[in-house]
Amino acid sequence: MSMIVSRAVAANRRARAMLVLEYIEQAVRLGMPVPEMLRASALAERWPIRKRLERLAAAVEGGAPLSEAMRLNVPEMPRRAVGMVGAGSRTNSLVPTLARLVAQEREHLGRDVFRGVFQRIYLLLTLLLVCGGIMMLAVFVLPKFEQICKDFRVELPWESRAIRLAAQTIVIPAFVVLALLAFWLYADAWHEIFDPRQRRRSEILRGAIDRARWFVPIFSQPIRDQGYADVCHTLAAALDAGMPVETAILEASALQLNPVLRNRLIRWSQLLSRGMDLAVAARAVRLPNLMVGLLAPSVASATLADLFRFLGRFYTNRAARGAAWMRAASIPLTAILAGAIVLLLIVAIFKPMLLMIERVAPYTRVP
Helix, strand or coil, X not given: CHHHHHHHHHHHHHHHHHHHHHHHHHHHHHCCCHHHHHHHHHCCCCHHHHHHHHHHHHHHHCCCCHHHHHHHHCCCCCHHHHHHHHHXXXXXXXXXXHHHHHHHHHHHXXXXXXXXXXXXXXXXXXXHHHHHHHHHHHHHHXXXXXXXXXXXXXXXXXXXXXXXXXXXXXXXXXXXXXXHHHHHHHXXXXXXXXXXXXXXXCHHHHHHHHHHHHXXXXXXXXXXXXXXXXXXXXXXXXHHCCCCHHHHHHHHHCCCCCHHHHHHHHHHHHHHHCCCCHHHHHHHCCCCHHHHHHHHHHHHHCCHHHHHHHHHHHHHHHHHHHHXXXXXXXXXXXXXXXXXXXXXXXXXXXXXXXXXXXXXXCCCCCC
């Protein structure tokens, strides 16, 4: 229940951030002074939004950069949005950056905000119950079955032996990890509810989680694609502003990116400063093959900014498709996997009983 309430609170805070972002985008797009536009918009809003708009207007009027003012005065604002607004301000591409962020935030809020939390609860409870069932079977049932099978001179089936081996090597540690994860999610949910500001995990924990998410098979693909999309859009804007390629890459690395991708961008810029070819350096830091393959022709034809714009659109669409596929397939795949494990447990329980029955009273065909 706490996770559902925390999701509702998080959705409400994200809606506040989106509303502030829309006011900023409208002011920048129309060429109006941002502080005056924010103060005028605050008159039509209720207290939480009005307070944030007034503080944001005062910070911008006082000379603070827009991204820094957003970070300090709108605590609900996502870190990614703050980083992209800062990059857009420095590369003179604030209007398209804000338009892209507003469109993405509208799409995010248009989804079912409770579907994700229900999927997480379902997956976590399913894994806990399956691991708990395997542990109970391995600790209390299989030792008795093994002793009885020895008395009847019947070998324990391979399904039962596999369950016992899995419980000894994998299931018990996995159950402990899942229990700790469930406790952490429960505490994190209550922290989300009662924290008046946006929750901030420690940088060490955030970095470890981000690095793990980058390397998880299949599930990491939308995260990687979204990071590549943000980098490509920033590179295109920086090159249009006349920045050298090395400086543009460093500008992209200043975004709120996954640490793995940020380190690769910094390494890419360092290799270019040493005189290495753009495509060769990209291959050396393990950037996507599509990007590496298109870099050399684009450099030769002087269409590097157009290439990065194309790649930004490509990776944005692919990230959206990957995220949609994962949301649609997560519950069916979990149900199939759990069903297969439950079937193995049933076989591991009933097969020894059938073998012992066959040993005591073998079936004889009646003529």
